[in-house]
Amino acid sequence: MSSDVTPTSKPVKSTGLHVGEAGPGVRKVDPILTADSVKRTFGGLTAVDVAHVEIPRGAITALIGPNGAGKTTFFNLLTGFDKPDEGSWEFDGRSLAHVPAYRVARMGLIRTFQLTKALGLLTVMDNMKLGAKGQGGENLFRSVLPFLWRKQEDEIEEKAVELLTRFKLDTKREDYAASLSGGQRKLLEMARALMSDPTLVMLDEPMAGVNPALTQSLLEHILDLKSQGMSVLFVEHDMHMVRHIADWVIVMAEGKIVAEGDPHTVMQDPAVIDAYLGAHHDTDIGIDTEHVEVLKELIDDEQ
Template identity: 75%
Template sequence: MPADDQRTPASLTAKREAAVAALADVPREPGAKKPDPILVADDVKRHFGGLLAVDVEHVEVQRGSITALIGPNGAGKTTFFNLLTGFDRPNSGSWSFNGRSLHGTPPFKVARAGMVRTFQLTKALSKLTVIENMRLGATGQRGESFWRALLPFTWRSQEDAITGRAEELLTRFKLDAKRDDFAGSLSGGQRKLLEMARALMVEPELVMLDEPMAGVNPALTQSLLEHVSNLREQGMTVLFVEHDMDMVRDIADWVIVMGQGKVLAEGPPDAVMSDPRVIDAYLGAHHDQSLAELEQEFETGALTAEAEAELAGTDAPVAAETSGETKDGR
């Protein structure tokens, strides 16, 4: 993408530099300690029947940074997200946000604590107008209690203030022209924008975006990426799920790679993307071997031995190391 070359230096703002500098000395290994973590998770496990969907030993998210959570389909990213935000309960594990344990906290309290998420399948409230969607996001509304709702004068002034804030956000997200349209009449990309803007109405410290770029017109992805990096400029921390590595490269300060429920690797985008374990997780350990080669290996028994080793529970990275030599063929 040619646009990247112009954009990258411009987006290297003070906040980004600070985030990158803070993460500079962090070791590039799974479960690395961060200097100022906003979110810390330990031993989070979630089974679905016999499947261990999430098995995260230790993960920290640096405050004020944009952290990407990437991994192939079925890696457990969204499940991990659901666990952290209280939408799903883990079989075991603990995690804390700003030092406060969130284990067993219902989703609405997680949001009130300052950790707000969006969804992979956008949840625009179709039969509410765009501005009503936005107003709904504001927390601590007096008019949301039953008895005060009956007395408009008790909440009118607060409602005006909320509307003002909502309109500002809509302008920033270029949705102000759609203010009074039903959210259901927006395009897919506009819904993503609306959902992000609505999440900001909660005034979160940590914004968790579940595949913000999924299903969006490629022309709109750049603008979405800009909005995401803007969140950091405003002092928020962002954790976002993505399965497309290229999307991540431009904006993430730190990347956490998940595969089969585990954290496989961590580090700055460029370091992570050249990590053979990550490439294997995405493409499979034998992605650049021809079938003929594999057949040959199969006949000599090497492949069977490797598969058996994997089945016996040998760590995936070990298997990945052996396949590192296949890279020579490139």
């Protein structure tokens, strides 16, 4: 973490990511992940129906949309945790169709979960070590002979300590992860994901349930990922955060991509307002406080 970043400073935004007019499914200069006609239905409900989307490399991309838009399902499909009915998608030029989740992770696409999955019954250090790739000692036969993996284990531990220090969790290394606070678990999950040196980090609602004091530090960690050359795709509801750190925003509604663009222009897209408020938002059907809040945030940010 760069300590010179003050909370008020504006992060440097990556621009010039797309080719041609910004719109749903627009081509990117250098996509790291592309998806074509990915469709997932649950019975009669079509949860995800994405015609085409490209995630830019080396940038922070936000995936936003109202509840039930299919963001998490899309995440699960991309990472192999769920299987689509049809479609093809590629990561770094390699097809991900029918690739099991653990292989997707080994290719360098690491995800976190909306409900944090820090392993509470393991120590913080063991959680971190579990994240490292290609461990010889994870083979049953070699595990019996410690001298075969002791050296690698020490290297992994060194790297884990370094990351824990960066995430300010180094004093907790021998504690069980169950004793951490909600925000610290989010940090641990992110640090653990970094143990495998991923190229694309997918964060599912990294800010959910994190107290405001930790939000700033989490934001800086996400910006840090970009400065280290990783690409980030995250799902988020907090519009301030999206506006603050995202270089590119993809908006989903009812399973489809309805708008794309840089955070400032996309918020003014009528399709986005429709997505949050429904196409008939100018017909008076009573007060919908949640969506009014979101719009207020958008307007606040504009000023």
